[in-house]
Amino acid sequence: MLHTLAVGRARYALARSIRNAQSSTARLLSTTNARSEKVEIFINNKPVMAEQGEAVIQACEQAGIDIPRFCYHDRLAVAGNCRMCLVEMERSPKPVASCAIPVTAGLKIHTDTPLVHKAREGVMEFLLANHPLDCPICDQGGECDLQDQSMRYGGDRGRFYEPAGKRAVENKNLGPLVKTEMTRCIQCTRCVRFANEVAGAPELGTTGRGNDMQIGTYVEKVLATEMSGNIIDLCPVGALTSKPYSFTARPWELKKTESIDVMDGIGSNIRVDSRGTEVMRILPRLNEDVNTEWISDKTRFAYDGLKRQRLTAPLIRQGDKFVPATWQEALHAVADRLRTTNPAAMQAVAGGLADAESLVALKDLFNRLGSENLTLDGPRGEEAPVLGVDIRANYVLNTTLAGVEHADAVLLVGTNPRHEGAILNTRLRSAYLYNGLEVALVGPRMDLTYDYNHLGDDMSAIDAVFNKGHPFAQKLAAAKRPMVILGSGVAELPNGEYLYRRVADLVNQHKEKFFQPDWNGFNVFHRTAGRVAAMDIGFVPNGQSTHQQSPSSKFMYLLSADDIEPRSIPKDAFVVYQGHHGDVGAHYADVILPGAAYTEKTSTFVNTEGRTQMTRAAVNPPMSAREDWKVIRALSEVAGIPLPYEDLPTLRGRMHEISPTLTRFDTAEPCFFAQLGIDQLAAKTAGAKAGGKSPIPRVVTDYYLTNPITRASSIMAKCSAVFTKAKTDAEALEVSKQAHA
Structure with missing residues (x-):
């Protein structure tokens, strides 16, 4: 009986949350459609022009007035839960929530009156009444909205005394990425609205009312969405934090570097936080044209793969083993083979993580040797047809x-x-x-x-x-x-x-x-970061089947090519692998040249829409690893055919000659x-x-294991075990249901 009652309540709560989300969406749409003209309003007795229909809190922001908030977010439906954004409105008997009031002509708002100050102090007092005093051990410390706003708007003492103690809530298991400390939750519902509206994960919602309200999944399960990490950024307190990052660093210890993600073809703008030589975490950076302010879980959590299975020194195969070598020994071994191999029997293969600078350098090197045998890795990538790469509109978004x-x-x-x-x-x-x-x-x-x-x-x-x-x-x-x-x-x-x-x-x-x-x-x-740049440069198959050429290929240069088909590598070929992880491609190599990962070099990537962007070095490459284009430039000099650029500006000048789009950064060039x-x-x-x-x-087939970095990540391995298996089981159940139907 109790179980049936609990299930009934959960179903009712689910229906209520969906209905509320739909009404919020409808209200948001009607508000958006109403924004058609500018009207004059008065904020603190000063005239301000604002768009009719937008929220008062937005108008105040545009006027340079800071309004505190916990539940309001520009990209989510209005909830009006926290009441922290209270302002005084003329002819209103009490303060109103500025996030829920639309702008109308002649509206008069006051944000700095004694009534507003008292109201905000009272709201803060209510929020802190049940909040645990664990700031010293909270991972949100130093980045907590509740800390900041309590210092600015809170009082110096509290008046509430509960003999039974503060409210305590059981933690929820949302998976291997998001850590929960639900006693800290202030029920702003940002995470619920994000999951329902943006991520498409309706399993996250609210149950109970008042003091008994809790946020979680209605039936105990993990939060199976590729965007779950964003609720960590949205949470204004320490209720939702990063499980892999837990108790590892404080924000004031970290060096912050603006960069670009390469886990997929989107090119999300990110911020790399590092301490010493180690990347500690990755956070999103605002770019309205690319990723707005969200990033995928693979972008956010695969950073631990940057320090595992790394290639840190040149290696030369001797029998069944790899022996460490100096750069001079490794480059001379490769250069000797280059000089003695027929150009028609050479082949260069580029992977999905190759940056534009290294692609240009490798193509120029092979062209100077008299070889045009260039291709891309991937399933059937060496045989895949090249369709219309002469016109850029044929291969971009x-x-x-x-x-x-x-x-x-x-x-x-x-x-x-x-x-x-x-x-x-x-x-x-x-x-x-x-x-x-x-x-x-x-x-x-x-x-x-x-x-x-x-x-x-x-x-x-x-x-x-x-x-x-x-x-x-x-x-x-x-x-x-x-x-x-x-x-x-x-x-x-x-x-x-x-x-x-x-x-x-x-x-x-x-x-x-x-x-x-x-x-x-x-x-x-495109699903990889380096494909569009390769097509812009012309690093594509020359129209002939590489698989048919493979038996005659005597020299293969694999540039971060870890998805190459083994059948395309002749057994008697001399194979050079250049990359940053000892992944698939390195297993077939005779010489391994260690390169730098995307967080360790300043390099150019072009995303799937043709937008050229630049990564920036947050940490140094480990030990003897070097930037890829510098390795290729050094190899050309040892081989006796030095490439005509010795620094990055000169190389980018060469890139501009090949395709001007490669040097027009942060712009999606229109395709004609x-x-x-x-x-x-x-x-x-x-x-x-x-x-x-x-x-x-x-x-x-497995979202969490798609490139060398993710395959080296223990965090991604846990995600694969938890989420991929759950999806496979769910799909099998769905197929079974369809078969019975």
Whole structure:
């Protein structure tokens, strides 16, 4: 009986939270739509122009007036829980919450009256009545909003006395990433709103009311979302903190370096916090055009992989063992092979973590040796067709990440944005919630945190879009801003050219909608950080099948190529591996040259939308490891064909000669000749054979283990064991239910 009652209460609480979230969303939408004109309001008797319909707290911020808050957040629906943002409004008998009051013409607000000060002091007194006094051991110490605001707005003593003691709440197990100390929680519900609105994880919610209110999952389970770490940043107290970072450092001990993430193709802006030679944590950095202020869990928590399985000294294979060597010995061993190998038998393979500087240096080195045999790693990457790289619009996300939120219909082909780029998935979810986005998927069925029309999991499924009677075909025809997103794994499929051809036919069928003056709806979504730069530079297969050339390849240079197929490496080839981790590629090497990871070098990466960004060195490379382009430059000098650049500015001048977009930082260059690019794509794939019932496999089978850094991370290994297994079990259960149905 008690169990049934508890389940009933949980269901009621779930329904209530969903209803509240929907009403908050509707209110947010109506408020957003109402922002059409500027009106005059008065704040502290000073006239201020503000947008009609926006919250008073936003108008105060624009006027340079700081309003304290705990529950309010610009990117989340209004909750009005904490009451810390109270202000005095004319003709109102009591203070009002500035986050919940919309701006109207002639509104008169006061933020510094004795009534406001007394109200805020009273709210702070209520919040601290049950808050534990454990600031010395709290990981939020030094970054805690409650600490800061209690110092500014709180009183010097408390009047509450509870004989039974302060309220205590049992901690929740949200997984291996988020640590909970729920006794500290002030019920601002930021984490609940983020999980429901942004991350698409409705399992996080509230139960109980008043003093009995608790935040957690209704049924005990982990928080299975790729964006869970953001609730740590959102929490204004120490209730939610980083479990891997627990008790390791204080914020004032850390050196802060602004950089770029390379765990996927998004290029999220991050801040690397380091102490000495060790990266201690990674936090998001605001960039409205890329990741706003969120980052994925892989970006945030994979940093411990930077100090494990690292290559710290040059190694030369002797028999079945690797023997440490000096840089001179290693470079001479490689240079001797370079000088004695036929250029036609040389091959350079670049991986997904290779930066633009090293790609340019390696390409120039091979070109000076007389070799054009360049390729990329990955499943069938050495045989994958190169389709239209002469026109940039054919291989980037033309709509841009921010532009995705303005689409009203999207077709996903062979991609899982939730696992290949979680930030893009949050953008799609935002468009689904607030713009009525219609989504269709060609590929294996998956949970994308929003509803979609599943057209099928084989290549012939895309043909349904050309049937005018199909529901999604009708929605696509009626769309004002349609999109199609091709996954980077499509080119790696045996019959991937067919999907390219059908997508080109679809775009041409609706070209007046796909190509508009301010809109390009054709997109290719890359899942690795180094692919777009490689295509800009021309570091791509030369049109010949590398697999057919492999038996004659006598020299292979693997630049961070850890996803290379073993069958593409001839047994008698001399293999050089250059990278920062002893991962897959290093196992086949004869000489290993240690490189620097992305937190240890100032280098250039181009994200999937074609935006050029720069990482910055937060720590030094370990021991004898060096920046990749410097290793290649030193090798060219030992080989007797020195490259014409000795410093980074000169190298970037060479990059500008190859493609000016590589040196226009923090800008997503618009791509021209989009229609010509589609015509070229259609011409190149005109002879593609029909894909038929060929299945489209999952490109990313384990979100947490996708590159050498994550595979070396113990944190990511724990996540893989907890989350991936849970998803596999859930999918198996769903398939079983569908089979019985």
